[in-house]
Amino acid sequence: MAATQDVKGKGEGGDQNFDYMFKLLIIGNSSVGKTSFLFRYADDAFTSAFVSTVGIDFKVKTVYKNDKRIKLQIWEGLLRGAQPSLVLFSSLQRCAPAEGFQSDTAGQERYRTITTAYYRGAMGFILMYDITNEESFGAVQDWSTQIKTYSWDNAQVVLAGNKCDMDEERVVSVDSGRLLAEQLGFEFFETSAKDNINVKQTFERLVDLICDKMSESSDTDPAVTTGAPTAKLTDSAPPLQPQGCNC
Amino acid sequence: MGQSISIPTANPFQSSSFFSSSSSKRGPGFFTKLQIPVAKPKDFPALIGSCMSAASARTQEFLTFSDPEGKFCPSPQVLNQVFLATYIARSVGLDITDTFNCTTMTPEQRILLGADWVWALLEKPTKNPRVQIAVRVLHLPEMGAGPPESGSESIQMAQMESSSRSVCERMVEFCTSIGKDCYALFLFFGKRDDRENIYGVLSNNFGAAVGKCSQIDRALIENFLKGAKTFETPSGMMQAIVAKKKGDPLTLVVKFS
Numbered sequence: 176m177a178a179t180q181d182v183k184g185k186g187e188g189g190d191q192n193f194d195y196m197f198k199l200l201i202i203g204n205s206s207v208g209k210t211s212f213l214f215r216y217a218d219d220a221f222t223s224a225f226v227s228t229v230g231i232d233f234k235v236k237t238v239y240k241n242d243k244r245i246k247l248q249i250w251e252g253l254l255r256g257a258q259p260s261l262v263l264f265s266s267l268q269r270c271a272p273a274e275g276f277q278s279d280t281a282g283q284e285r286y287r288t289i290t291t292a293y294y295r296g297a298m299g300f301i302l303m304y305d306i307t308n309e310e311s312f313g314a315v316q317d318w319s320t321q322i323k324t325y326s327w328d329n330a331q332v333v334l335a336g337n338k339c340d341m342d343e344e345r346v347v348s349v350d351s352g353r354l355l356a357e358q359l360g361f362e363f364f365e366t367s368a369k370d371n372i373n374v375k376q377t378f379e380r381l382v383d384l385i386c387d388k389m390s391e392s393s394d395t396d397p398a399v400t401t402g403a404p405t406a407k408l409t410d411s412a413p414p415l416q417p418q419g420c421n422c
Numbered sequence: 423m424g425q426s427i428s429i430p431t432a433n434p435f436q437s438s439s440f441f442s443s444s445s446s447k448r449g450p451g452f453f454t455k456l457q458i459p460v461a462k463p464k465d466f467p468a469l470i471g472s473c474m475s476a477a478s479a480r481t482q483e484f485l486t487f488s489d490p491e492g493k494f495c496p497s498p499q500v501l502n503q504v505f506l507a508t509y510i511a512r513s514v515g516l517d518i519t520d521t522f523n524c525t526t527m528t529p530e531q532r533i534l535l536g537a538d539w540v541w542a543l544l545e546k547p548t549k550n551p552r553v554q555i556a557v558r559v560l561h562l563p564e565m566g567a568g569p570p571e572s573g574s575e576s577i578q579m580a581q582m583e584s585s586s587r588s589v590c591e592r593m594v595e596f597c598t599s600i601g602k603d604c605y606a607l608f609l610f611f612g613k614r615d616d617r618e619n620i621y622g623v624l625s626n627n628f629g630a631a632v633g634k635c636s637q638i639d640r641a642l643i644e645n646f647l648k649g650a651k652t653f654e655t656p657s658g659m660m661q662a663i664v665a666k667k668k669g670d671p672l673t674l675v676v677k678f679s
């Protein structure tokens with residue numbers, strides 16, 4: 176998206192009074208609560224009615240950090256790209272029951288072509304699973320592979336175990352989530368969109384990580400400051416423009 | 423992330439007497455579409471078709487109504503909502519929403535994907551979509567597009583994202599990206615040579631036109647209607663979709679009202 180690359184308020188549309196714009200994606204299996212999570216954060220609203228997202232959708236939220244105005248463009252949907260059969264096979268082995276996983280995947284695969292493009296230019300991901308759904312936890316590794324395959328190398332990731340208000344139906348322990356996050360090199364939160372637990376904190380931590388990475392990258396990687404692509408996706412310039420990030 | 427539309431508490435059919443003077447000229451068949459049909463459980467396409475017909479009939483009343491004082495001029499957006507509200511009320515009444523659901527798009531999705539709403543035939547028990555019909559309503563050009571969806575930043579960003587392609591192209595791209603089990607249905611609330619009826623062009627093969635035609639726009643799609651000698655009914659359209667062999671192309675012109 177052009178606006179994402181036009182950091183420093185150069186975008187042609189919308190409120191142009193911002194210092195940075197970060198493109199974030201919420202990804203994860205179907206029905207883990209991505210839409211609810213986004214609605215809670217952007218609108219402070221929650222409904223228990225389940226409506227499967229058609230394709231993709233996004234919301235915009237502005238946050239402030241160290242006197243800098245940061246516009247977050249937050250995309251969500253079944254953002255799964257084309258999947259190598261080997262990866263799919265490994266996930267099927269890991270996830271039980273396999274039949275259920277297949278049917279869930281079938282729903283997501285409908286949108287894979289249109290949604291892969293939205294990984295481009297993303298600076299941060301919230302990779303979400305449902306603590307009451309083991310399949311969704313088993314699929315985290317595959318989602319991580321998706322991020323590595325389709326996104327910018329420096330993209331930051333927070334793992335979120337959603338629906339922590341439903342402790343009675345929990346099948347994924349906090350320790351399992353934390354351990355997996357450590358193995359993957361991600362930050363970790365257990366969250367609840369329904370009870371508004373750790374929603375804001377998850378986004379704030381992701382923004383912090385992105386800012387840290389921006390400062391770090393601009394010091395070490397000249398390509399970042401010139402806008403030249405450093406990632407596999409050569410058609411998406413890293414959305415970092417300023418000389419160091421003081422946010 | 424579709425947004426659900428609230429179902430009107432009042433029966434939308436009750437107020438049809440408001441238009442009785444104009445509708446009485448249409449003959450006895452007009453209001454028969456508003457009666458809930460007694461359909462066999464297996465006659466599912468007919469049930470869905472009856473919901474679409476009821477919605478079309480109700481919308482047509484608004485489309486053709488001419489206020490003598492010129493004060494009541496429903497906007498394109500209102501006409502869309504009349505159609506959807508009637509459709510939803512009917513489909514809930516017939517208890518078909520677990521099998522054939524309707525998801526209205528958020529304002530951002532309407533811009534990004536080009537669709538106003540998406541119907542989906544769901545598999546049991548997963549409720550994954552087996553067939554989808556993305557619908558875009560095309561109003562008569564002189565009605566305008568209604569007030570521009572502006573105001574919020576996200577709307578403007580979505581417009582920037584989509585500015586290089588027409589709304590029809592976005593719809594076709596969206597449906598093509600999903601596959602042959604996703605149909606694009608362009609719903610014409612009036613066409614140039616028949617301003618009082620509702621027509622549709624449905625296809626899972628508009629993608630074939632990409633690259634061959636200079637532009638996919640209203641004129642191109644309306645050409646399908648110009649060449650048509652017969653039109654399918656909404657029930658016939660659903661029957662054709664259900665009966666179609668997987669992967670085959672299907673293009674239909676449909677008269678909804």
